[in-house]
């Protein structure tokens with residue numbers, strides 16, 4: 001694990017000293033936008049963009065789900081990094097197809113020779129201008145949701161105008177408390193920072209559990225972007241976050257509504273195809289040697305994700 005400083009790779013763990021033991025996630029460095037239309041910097045075109053992902057990473061997982069649900073497989077190709085993220089950061093098991101790079105930081109310095117920042121997935125690369133469009137998953141999924149509609153003919157809308165306020169409110173609540181909340185538990189280096197993160201995480205899960213008892217999805221009867229953003233954390237929770245990140249007050253399996261909701265989303269074939277528990281468990285337990293120095297990867301838990309979700313009667 002490390003970062004680029006002026007284009008040079010340094011193998012360093014997160015610095016939590018400056019923030020009293022709390023993990024603070026760095027803002028993404030590339031914030032371009034793929035759009036429909038002529039004369040724009042990054043125009044939506046079939047075959048022009050390449051997506052670098054980790055199957056372990058919840059942020060990258062969002063982009064893979066949206067790529068499938070929006071029928072973009074034939075239009076945006078993908079490279080998958082190795083689950084093992086060690087002294088060189090994210091690496092490719094076999095070199096990636098565009099440049100034969102073996103490390104993801106080489107893609108970042110191709111885009112910006114003197115880049116300073118963390119080298120994260122997902123990354124959306126533009127083959128035409130030879131740069132990174134974006135390394136911010138929340139923005140990549142918005143682009144996938146609408147920019148390629150006239151190419152794919154797929155109008156499914158996961159960020160509909162009428163629900164945007166509700167979706168934004170859920171996202172703003174779920175990001176700090178749950179998506180990043182599990183990391184704030186796991187990467188905390190003081191007891192207090194861990195406990196603060198733990199309490200806000202489980203308070204948020206309780207709140208969503210009661211909401212989902214009456215509501216089929218977060219924003220009502222329709223699946224939206226907010227659900228996909230929550231889902232990628234939930235599906236990793238019992239397998240990794242309970243043990244490795246000490247998020248162990250309860251499992252998702254102990255929350256009937258959240259568990260049924262998660263299973264319903266998982267059982268969508270396109271979504272199941274993007275979920276890889278080998279990469280998920282291997283990455284966290286093998287890569288975070290500060291947390292798990294033996295690198296032993298647990299065999300369990302046995303997950304029950306294919307049993308009936310029981311959510312049909314909820315509107």
Ligand SMILES: N[C@@H](CCC(=O)N[C@@H](CS)C(=O)NCC(=O)O)C(=O)O
Nearest residue numbers: 057058059118120121122135136137
């Ligand atoms: N804001 C980014 C965060 C992405 C992110 O932090 N990805 C993690 C993997 S789960 C990563 O690549 N971490 C490497 C590092 O921090 O050095 C997004 O949502 O796209």
